[in-house]
Structures are given as C-alpha cells and as structure tokens.
Amino acid sequence: MRKPRLAGLGFAMIATAAFAVAGCDNGGDATPSANAPAPSTAASSTGAADPAAVSALAAATAQLDSTSFKITATSGGGFKLTGAIDAPNGVGTAQVTASGPNAEIRVKTLLIDQDLYVQVPGITKAGTWTHVDGARLPAGANVGLRPEQIDPVNTANLLSSTTDVHSTGARSYAGTLDLTKAAGVAGLNQVTIDSYGDAAQNVPFTAGLDEQGRLSVLTIDLPAVNGQKAQPLEVLYTDYGAPVNAKRPAAGQITEAPDDLYDSLGS
Numbered sequence: 001m002r003k004p005r006l007a008g009l010g011f012a013m014i015a016t017a018a019f020a021v022a023g024c025d026n027g028g029d030a031t032p033s034a035n036a037p038a039p040s041t042a043a044s045s046t047g048a049a050d051p052a053a054v055s056a057l058a059a060a061t062a063q064l065d066s067t068s069f070k071i072t073a074t075s076g077g078g079f080k081l082t083g084a085i086d087a088p089n090g091v092g093t094a095q096v097t098a099s100g101p102n103a104e105i106r107v108k109t110l111l112i113d114q115d116l117y118v119q120v121p122g123i124t125k126a127g128t129w130t131h132v133d134g135a136r137l138p139a140g141a142n143v144g145l146r147p148e149q150i151d152p153v154n155t156a157n158l159l160s161s162t163t164d165v166h167s168t169g170a171r172s173y174a175g176t177l178d179l180t181k182a183a184g185v186a187g188l189n190q191v192t193i194d195s196y197g198d199a200a201q202n203v204p205f206t207a208g209l210d211e212q213g214r215l216s217v218l219t220i221d222l223p224a225v226n227g228q229k230a231q232p233l234e235v236l237y238t239d240y241g242a243p244v245n246a247k248r249p250a251a252g253q254i255t256e257a258p259d260d261l262y263d264s265l266g267s
Contacts, residue, residue, distance in 0.1 A: 094144030109144035
C-alpha cells in the first residue's frame with residue numbers, strides 16, 4: 001500500500017494543509033492582525049529597532065530555555081498545536097491537529113533528551129511510539145518537537161529574524177519579521193517562504209509579555225498564498241514552571257522508524 005506523503009509537515013506547513021482540509025476560509029479576511037517583535041538590533045527598511053524593546057523581548061524568550069511552559073498555537077479553525085515543554089530537563093510532548101469538515105489529522109510527538117518518538121495516523125503502528133532519527137528529519141518536517149529544537153515554534157530563532165521592533169504599550173511590542181532569514185524555523189521551509197515572494201521580508205507580528213516579563217502571546221500575520229485568505233498564527237505561552245509529564249515509552253511500545261517514514265516526511 002502506498003504510504004501518504006507528509007512532506008514539509010510542520011508548524012506553518014500543516015496550518016496551510018489544514019486550510020485545504022477544511023475546504024473553506026473560516027470566514028477570515030486578509031486584514032493583518034498586529035504581530036510580534038524580536039531580539040534583533042538591526043535596522044529595517046521601515047525603521048530602526050528600539051533597543052529597550054529588543055532587550056525586553058530577548059530576556060523574555062531566554063526564559064523559555066530556563067523553565068517549563070505550555071504552548072498553544074492556532075491558525076484559523078483548522079490548525080492547532082499544543083505542547084508541554086521542559087527545556088532544562090530536555091523533555092516535551094506535543095500534538096499537532098489539522099482538521100476540516102471531512103477529515104482530521106493528529107500527529108503526536110514525545111521528546112526525551114535526544115530521542116524523538118512519533119505517532120502519525122496511517123503511517124506508524126497504532127498503540128506504539130515510533131523512534132525517529134532526528135538527523136534524518138528534513139529541515140521543514142517539524143513534527144511538533146525535534147532534537148535540538150524542543151520549542152516547537154523555535155521562538156528565539158524566529159524572533160531573531162525581526163527588523164523594526166518597538167513598544168506599543170505596557171509589555172506590548174510590534175515589528176516585522178524577515179522570514180527569508182528564518183528558513184527551517186517554526187516549520188517554515190524554503191519552499192514555503194519562497195511562495196510568499198517579497199512579502200516574506202516584511203511579515204507583521206506582535207508580542208505581549210506577562211507581569212513577570214515572560215512571553216505570553218506571539219501573533220504572526222503570514223502572507224496569503226495559493227488563493228487562501230491570510231490567517232494569522234497565534235501562539236500562547238502559559239503555565240510557566242508547571243511539571244511536564246513526559247516519560248520514555250516502555251521497550252515493548254517502541255518501534256524503529258522504517259525508511260518509508262522518512263520518505264513520507266519528505267526526505
């Protein structure tokens with residue numbers, strides 16, 4: 001039986017796939033929503049970064065490496081990613097769901113140190129965890145979690161591609177992203193970024209911090225492609241410091257990934 005291909009499966013790619021699965025635009029429009037800033041001191045074509053804003057965001061994203069947190073990312077009504085991340089202890093869980101009126105895909109990932117385990121309906125064996133060699137995963141195949149990138153959005157690297165960053169109020173910031181400098185980040189592979197054309201260099205985003213100066217929300221207005229109306233990606237960061245229940249599966253529940261799994265992911 002021919003295996004389905006999940007080439008480019010990742011944060012933004014599966015969001016795009018979700019629109020196709022849904023078969024509708026969820027009633028959205030192409031009006032950009034305010035979107036977030038980044039830890040970059042570079043000046044953009046529209047203005048120079050505010051050093052204070054850059055510093056605040058850099059400090060906020062740095063905390064993602066020093067404590068546990070939960071993450072929820074959504075785009076329209078057809079894409080949702082949830083995760084529980086504990087970077088200091090090297091463990092995390094995530095589930096990516098793409099849904100529509102006639103179909104739903106749920107991909108689960110579990111990361112323990114450098115060992116990545118996945119459950120992909122129709123590809124991996126039900127009731128087991130498939131152990132994946134992270135070195136063989138294509139750059140755009142960000143199946144929720146992956147070794148060396150425990151944050152499924154890869155927030156710090158994503159925000160490092162920002163240009164103009166400025167404060168818009170108490171603990172609120174805005175700016176633009178240059179996604180041509182962020183290939184492989186947040187599931188955005190080069191093919192996806194190229195499809196945005198010149199718009200990829202000026203993608204609006206906003207960010208908000210909580211009272212402790214930690215990142216609480218990041219919204220990215222990805223450009224419209226393939227006739228689809230633009231849908232912002234919104235990422236929420238919550239439950240800082242909460243325990244993450246992630247344990248290595250029992251030996252009897254683990255299978256090794258066959259070659260055709262990597263083929264399905266686009267390698």
